[in-house]
Amino acid sequence: MEGQRREKPPIQPGTFKRLLGVILAHYKVHMIVVVICIIISALASTVATVFMQRLIDEVITPGISLGLSAVWQQLVSILGTMAIFYCFGVIASFTYNRIMATITQGTLKNLRNGMFNRMEALPIGYFDTHAHGDIMSNYTNDTDAIRQMIGQSLPMLIQSGLSVISMFIMMLYYSIWLTVTVWIFIGIMLTITKKFAGASAKYMMEQQKSLARVEGFIEEMMEGQKVVKVFCHEEESKEDLRKLNEQLFSDGERAHQAGNVLMPILHNVGNLMYVLLAIVGGILVLIGAPNLGFSGGGTITAGIIISFLGMSRQLSQTIGQMSMQVSMVAMALAGAARVFALMDEEPEADEGYVTLVRAKWNDKGELEETDNQHGIWAWKHPHKADGTITYTELKGDVVFEHVDFGYVPGKEVLHDISLYAKPGQKIAFVGATGAGKTTITNLINRFYDIPDGKIRYDGINITKIKKPDLRRSLGIVLQDVNLFTGTVMENIRYGRLDATDEECIVAAKLANAHSFITRLPEGYNTMLTGNGASLSQGQRQLISIARAAVADPPVMILDEATSSIDTRTEALVQEGMDNLMLGRTVFVIAHRLSTIRNSKAIMVLDHGRIIERGDHEELLAAKGTYYQLYTGAFELE
Ligand SMILES: Nc1ncnc2c1ncn2[C@@H]1O[C@H](COP(=O)(O)OP(=O)(O)O)[C@@H](O)[C@H]1O
Numbered sequence: 001m002e003g004q005r006r007e008k009p010p011i012q013p014g015t016f017k018r019l020l021g022v023i024l025a026h027y028k029v030h031m032i033v034v035v036i037c038i039i040i041s042a043l044a045s046t047v048a049t050v051f052m053q054r055l056i057d058e059v060i061t062p063g064i065s066l067g068l069s070a071v072w073q074q075l076v077s078i079l080g081t082m083a084i085f086y087c088f089g090v091i092a093s094f095t096y097n098r099i100m101a102t103i104t105q106g107t108l109k110n111l112r113n114g115m116f117n118r119m120e121a122l123p124i125g126y127f128d129t130h131a132h133g134d135i136m137s138n139y140t141n142d143t144d145a146i147r148q149m150i151g152q153s154l155p156m157l158i159q160s161g162l163s164v165i166s167m168f169i170m171m172l173y174y175s176i177w178l179t180v181t182v183w184i185f186i187g188i189m190l191t192i193t194k195k196f197a198g199a200s201a202k203y204m205m206e207q208q209k210s211l212a213r214v215e216g217f218i219e220e221m222m223e224g225q226k227v228v229k230v231f232c233h234e235e236e237s238k239e240d241l242r243k244l245n246e247q248l249f250s251d252g253e254r255a256h257q258a259g260n261v262l263m264p265i266l267h268n269v270g271n272l273m274y275v276l277l278a279i280v281g282g283i284l285v286l287i288g289a290p291n292l293g294f295s296g297g298g299t300i301t302a303g304i305i306i307s308f309l310g311m312s313r314q315l316s317q318t319i320g321q322m323s324m325q326v327s328m329v330a331m332a333l334a335g336a337a338r339v340f341a342l343m344d345e346e347p348e349a350d351e352g353y354v355t356l357v358r359a360k361w362n363d364k365g366e367l368e369e370t371d372n373q374h375g376i377w378a379w380k381h382p383h384k385a386d387g388t389i390t391y392t393e394l395k396g397d398v399v400f401e402h403v404d405f406g407y408v409p410g411k412e413v414l415h416d417i418s419l420y421a422k423p424g425q426k427i428a429f430v431g432a433t434g435a436g437k438t439t440i441t442n443l444i445n446r447f448y449d450i451p452d453g454k455i456r457y458d459g460i461n462i463t464k465i466k467k468p469d470l471r472r473s474l475g476i477v478l479q480d481v482n483l484f485t486g487t488v489m490e491n492i493r494y495g496r497l498d499a500t501d502e503e504c505i506v507a508a509k510l511a512n513a514h515s516f517i518t519r520l521p522e523g524y525n526t527m528l529t530g531n532g533a534s535l536s537q538g539q540r541q542l543i544s545i546a547r548a549a550v551a552d553p554p555v556m557i558l559d560e561a562t563s564s565i566d567t568r569t570e571a572l573v574q575e576g577m578d579n580l581m582l583g584r585t586v587f588v589i590a591h592r593l594s595t596i597r598n599s600k601a602i603m604v605l606d607h608g609r610i611i612e613r614g615d616h617e618e619l620l621a622a623k624g625t626y627y628q629l630y631t632g633a634f635e636l637e
């Protein structure tokens with residue numbers, strides 16, 4: 001129920017570099033401006049403390065002895081300069097925070113686009129093995145963690161790092177001994193941070209995973225709401241959620257406990273440092289100790305001590321802030337690693353080079369390419385050896401030669417399948433559930449590739465045909481119907497985007513969907529949502545058949561396309577399809593044998609093997625499995 005656990009890609013050092021690469025790819029100039037602004041802002045706040053020292057030593061301590069106007073002048077000059085520095089700091093910080101919003105949101109946009117583009121290129125097999133909730137959380141939780149890191153942690157870390165460095169230099173400038181005292185405390189703080197932030201980061205990642213589980217579960221329960229009610233599983237699902245939610249709570253609790261106590265602890269250590277510095281500094285001033293900083297000789301003054309105290313306070317706060325970011329960064333990097341893992345998935349390979357083009361017969365009786373929209377379709381086959389191009393008319397001739405196939409290695413589903421379908425023929429597959437009927441159709445459109453054997457399409461090995469061109473030539477009505485959010489008309493037009501309304505309506509009539517559609521509240525303009533939840537299963541199937549029909553393909557595959565439709569409508573649909581498919585190839589899979597009686601050939605499948613083949617009369621005469629199925633002596637499972 002909980003879905004497949006995502007395997008956790010370890011945080012590699014390369015992840016940060018790569019994320020930075022993604023940011024810089026689009027926002028290099030932005031980033032440079034941001035870093036400059038951060039430097040200005042960090043320097044401004046540090047430099048201001050220097051003026052504090054001057055204010056005390058040059059104005060306040062000498063006091064009125066300087067004379068009133070001199071004091072006034074000094075005061076204005078020092079405070080004025082301080083104000084200017086602070087202003088610069090404020091403007092810089094305002095600017096970079098604004099730019100950061102662009103960088104952050106833009107980078108997220110690029111990541112989402114990147115993930116989705118790759119996702120659309122992935123083979124069907126990827127979705128067989130990855131839980132949808134997990135893929136979804138790449139777009140939600142992981143992206144959000146990255147947002148926090150880029151938008152908050154990153155600028156804060158840069159700014160804090162710069163502040164720490166500049167404060168360190170300033171401290172050395174004033175007094176080596178006081179600096180050493182401060183750094184002993186900083187060492188203690190870092191040790192504490194490492195312990196707590198490490199634990200917090202670990203639980204944060206656990207929390208991320210628990211969150212994905214809770215979300216996946218809720219998603220599944222929403223989709224399966226009816227089944228839940230039918231089996232009266234409301235209490236059980238509440239209980240299941242309660243457990244998952246409890247886990248999320250305890251992971252979150254531990255993550256934040258570790259994270260939340262860190263600040264107060266660091267704060268107290270910082271206070272301790274403050275007091276000690278004040279005492280040591282006070283003694284140094286009283287005994288007139290020499291100033292051992294780079295600022296030169298002289299004794300330590302009260303101004304120096306006060307500046308120092310200010311800096312030490314700022315330093316301990318900065319380190320506290322940085323420590324809070326550690327677990328955020330760890331979480332974001334874990335998220336980024338998962339995002340990149342999706343982006344690095346091997347896309348569906350397409351080594352095909354034969355393409356589908358519009359063509360016409362020329363005077364010499366040869367096919368040549370044409371722009372004419374009404375030309376016939378042809379396979380354009382470039383030959384690497386001599387550089388020539390040949391054209392083959394698209395007819396819909398499909399041949400399987402000794403095809404073996406399994407979804408997972410070592411578990412073969414189809415064994416030695418050989419069959420042919422000439423253009424215009426209707427080929428039917430019958431057989432028990434799980435016999436491999438759908439699998440055969442999955443191979444024709446190359447959802448999966450075959451290890452052994454060959455499938456030829458109009459004489460061309462389908463591995464040589466470009467996948468989009470191959471699929472464009474096939475009309476497929478899948479066993480599971482998927483309708484998209486949009487009007488009925490838009491859903492039908494999905495089959496061929498340049499189809500006119502009239503063409504869509506013709507297709508709907510062929511599929512026998514027209515009459516029910518016109519009875520919908522807004523006819524063809526009725527909005528469908530939630531996979532067409534407002535329609536009956538059979539109506540949804542009819543729309544999906546119309547969608548395939550509008551594409552007007554030379555080969556049509558109907559995989560139990562009429563299983564939820566009443567017999568009378570089914571007969572009408574089959575008739576419509578038979579008309580549409582005149583001169584084309586159709587593969588039908590149907591449970592009701594009556595609808596496939598008129599097939600050119602019927603293949604009876606059993607456990608992935610064709611055990612009987614022939615037309616209806618031949619198979620009946622043979623008195624084998626088909627005969628038993630047809631006469632009802634055997635039920636399809
Ligand atoms: N995506 C998949 N991954 C692994 N095994 C699959 C997958 N789809 C189908 N199978 C297996 O392949 C066999 C044939 O399935 P299928 O072709 O769908 O049967 P049906 O004749 O009912 O259409 C079944 O045993 C099924 O379990």
Ligand SMILES: [Mg+2]
Binds near residue numbers: 438439479559
């Ligand atoms: Mg099937």
